[in-house]
Amino acid sequence: xxxxxxxxxxxxxxxxxxxxxxxxxxxxxxxxxxxxxxxxxxxxxxxxxxxxxxxxxxxxxxxxxxxxxxxxxxxxxxxxxxxxxxxxxxxxxxxxxxxxxxxxxxxxxxxxxxxxxxxxxxxxxxxxxxxxxxxxxxxxxxxxxxxxxxxxxxxxxxxxxxxxxxxxxxxxxxxxxxxxxxxxxxxxxxxxxxxxxxxxxxxxxxxxxxxxxxxxxxxxxxxxxxxxxxxxxxxxxxxxxxxxxxxxxxxxxxxxxxxxxxxxxxxxxxxxxxxxxxxxxxxxxxxxxxxxxxxxxxxxxxxxxxxxxxxxxxxxxxxxxxxxxxxxxxxxxxxxxxxxxxxxxxxxxxxxxxxxxxxxxxxxxxxxxxxxxxxxxxxxxxxxxxxxxxxxxxxxxxxxxxxxxxxxxxxxxxxxxxxxxxxxxxxxxxxxxxxxxxxxxxxxxxxxxxxxxxxxxxxxxxxxxxxxxxxxxxxxxxxxxxxxxxxxxxxxx
Numbered sequence: 001x002x003x004x005x006x007x008x009x010x011x012x013x014x015x016x017x018x019x020x021x022x023x024x025x026x027x028x029x030x031x032x033x034x035x036x037x038x039x040x041x042x043x044x045x046x047x048x049x050x051x052x053x054x055x056x057x058x059x060x061x062x063x064x065x066x067x068x069x070x071x072x073x074x075x076x077x078x079x080x081x082x083x084x085x086x087x088x089x090x091x092x093x094x095x096x097x098x099x100x101x102x103x104x105x106x107x108x109x110x111x112x113x114x115x116x117x118x119x120x121x122x123x124x125x126x127x128x129x130x131x132x133x134x135x136x137x138x139x140x141x142x143x144x145x146x147x148x149x150x151x152x153x154x155x156x157x158x159x160x161x162x163x164x165x166x167x168x169x170x171x172x173x174x175x176x177x178x179x180x181x182x183x184x185x186x187x188x189x190x191x192x193x194x195x196x197x198x199x200x201x202x203x204x205x206x207x208x209x210x211x212x213x214x215x216x217x218x219x220x221x222x223x224x225x226x227x228x229x230x231x232x233x234x235x236x237x238x239x240x241x242x243x244x245x246x247x248x249x250x251x252x253x254x255x256x257x258x259x260x261x262x263x264x265x266x267x268x269x270x271x272x273x274x275x276x277x278x279x280x281x282x283x284x285x286x287x288x289x290x291x292x293x294x295x296x297x298x299x300x301x302x303x304x305x306x307x308x309x310x311x312x313x314x315x316x317x318x319x320x321x322x323x324x325x326x327x328x329x330x331x332x333x334x335x336x337x338x339x340x341x342x343x344x345x346x347x348x349x350x351x352x353x354x355x356x357x358x359x360x361x362x363x364x365x366x367x368x369x370x371x372x373x374x375x376x377x378x379x380x381x382x383x384x385x386x387x388x389x390x391x392x393x394x395x396x397x398x399x400x401x402x403x404x405x406x407x408x409x410x411x412x413x414x415x416x417x418x419x420x421x422x423x424x425x426x427x428x429x430x431x432x433x434x435x436x437x438x439x440x441x442x443x444x445x446x447x448x449x450x451x452x453x454x455x456x457x458x459x460x461x462x463x464x465x466x467x468x469x470x471x472x473x474x475x476x477x478x479x480x481x482x483x484x485x486x487x488x489x490x491x492x493x
Contacts, residue, residue, distance in 0.1 A: 207483025
């Protein structure tokens with residue numbers, strides 16, 4: 001609890017809410033800058049990516065949504081703005097009030113929930129209220145703020161404040177009424193075709209601009225993988241192409257300067273991420289904020305990491321024996337990014353607890369089933385893909401009962417998973433070919449079922465705009481800095 005409070009205090013300093021909202025509230029007619037900062041503080045604490053360090057999928061969704069939200073707020077307060085299109089956002093919201101009774105959405109065992117909402121507001125106060133209400137966060141503190149319908153003194157001298165004309169002015173001059181345009185936009189929900197019409201040209205321009213860097217990235221990756229005999233080079237987060245090239249250039253310089261320290265990387269996967277070390281999956285992690293000195297230490301420690309990995313695999317086998325042959329696995333896409341040391345401690349703690357309880361599982365009775373260990377859950381559950389999600393603090397007796405009760409359902413889910421993965425790949429290949437896409441992929445937070453549904457509906461459409469593009473299936477509409485088109489998996493026709 002102390003760590004959370006400490007982190008919140010740090011975030012309050014780091015967020016730079018004053019900078020983020022200063023431009024947005026200079027011309028606010030109903031809310032002062034200081035009041036707006038105070039009003040949105042609970043929201044930023046509930047969704048800030050720094051609180052989702054162990055949940056990379058949710059962190060990435062919140063990072064992207066915050067960028068789009070800040071853009072919305074900035075545009076909303078620009079002098080003379082006419083209208084804003086409704087903006088759909090998705091956030092993962094932390095449980096900041098565990099005893100709250102007015103939250104309708106259920107929190108996951110990890111302590112957060114997904115919230116999607118569409119902003120259609122035309123002033124700062126309405127936007128703040130809409131955000132807080134959509135996330136089921138209290139708005140009581142806003143009632144105590146100095147809010148009124150008159151311009152604040154600090155804004156009275158503002159130049160370029162939008163003028164509100166009488167309706168007859170627009171009838172006489174023939175100009176468009178911005179309020180009518182906004183109301184009309186609110187009534188019309190964003191559709192895939194309309195969004196592509198509005199953003200296709202911008203995406204093509206950005207994509208063409210990024211093509212030289214994309215080729216450079218492919219060349220660097222190929223050369224490094226070939227020279228070091230790496231299995232793959234990956235990135236944990238969706239950094240831009242220029243950023244990725246910079247990271248590969250940095251690694252290439254280290255190879256030239258200290259080739260002897262990289263002699264133990266053969267067959268391994270290198271992942272650029274937020275910290276350096278070895279991941280629970282056995283990948284070499286290179287922190288993007290670390291210098292060569294830190295990377296060199298990691299490469300020098302690889303022999304010790306490999307020894308620890310062998311001990312880890314032994315622990316997984318021992319746990320499997322105690323639980324009737326169920327396989328202990330680690331799924332990168334679904335689990336927090338853990339270091340090898342962190343995962344070993346988790347396994348060791350769980351193993352000691354199982355060994356002392358001496359559960360009466362029949363040998364090999366659960367062969368073919370899978371389980372993952374999670375330290376942020378309190379009750380066991382069964383994933384739609386068929387693997388058990390077991391908390392490290394789970395009571396052994398409750399664990400035994402749950403596994404026995406769900407074993408058959410787990411086997412059925414595993415079979416369904418295999419078929420679903422085949423179907424998903426077939427649909428991705430078919431969609432890529434039909435629309436002549438250069439690439440079709442999804443964010444980690446998009447499930448296979450959602451991807452399948454999205455591709456099936458895409459194949460029913462005629463979308464010439466997509467030819468040669470990079471299409472990402474996500475939870476919202478966006479054009480990334482390198483020209484990738486992001487569309488929500490549940491796009492509207």
